[in-house]
Amino acid sequence: DVKVTQSSRYLVKRTGEKVFLECVQDMDHENMFWYRQDPGLGLRLIYFSYDVKMKEKGDIPEGYSVSREKKERFSLILESASTNQTSMYLCASSWLPGQGFNEQFFGPGTRLTVL
């Protein structure tokens, strides 16, 4: 089974803190994604990466950055956390489309609260 894990299920941080959210997948997937999930807004893409050291902005990249130093690990960074970044953060991974698999496998999510 594909396994996507995230470093924390729940996280509480203070405004202005630097926050790191880690995601690891064990299926050698090329693609990795970070989404933010808010009630009534669905899943919104923050950033994605299709290869090591590659990254692309999604729909809502402002206030976030990412790092992909190894194929299996994709980190989301909040440089200076703000209260409007309180949300559920979901990581996902998938194979490249050229291999015929587009399913995205999700991690369990990190519920971040910024006070």
Add this chain to the structure above:
Amino acid sequence: GENVEQHPSTLSVQEGDSAVIKCTYSDSASNYFPWYKQELGKRPQLIIDIRSNVGEKKDQRIAVTLNKTAKHFSLHITETQPEDSAVYFCAAYYGGSQGNLIFGKGTKLSVKP
């Protein structure tokens, strides 16, 4: 830009009834349309998907239909059960080689016993 509209946002049905959730997409080049189910407190999981060369796909009580001309696709759940209660997300793939999905905003389905 690319967009996926999903309706309704909430849906309540009696156990045993059918449920239908509809989505429309904007990018005519989209060729892959998955549906994800997210139970309360859990991660989204793929339940069924359809590719643009197919008009309908069925898996037991769930089916998905695709109308490429109208750019819409639908999820059909028959003989609903309480365990079908969840949030359902449709999505459409776009973007060439990078494997990106655009998700709808979700439908909260409640199945009343």
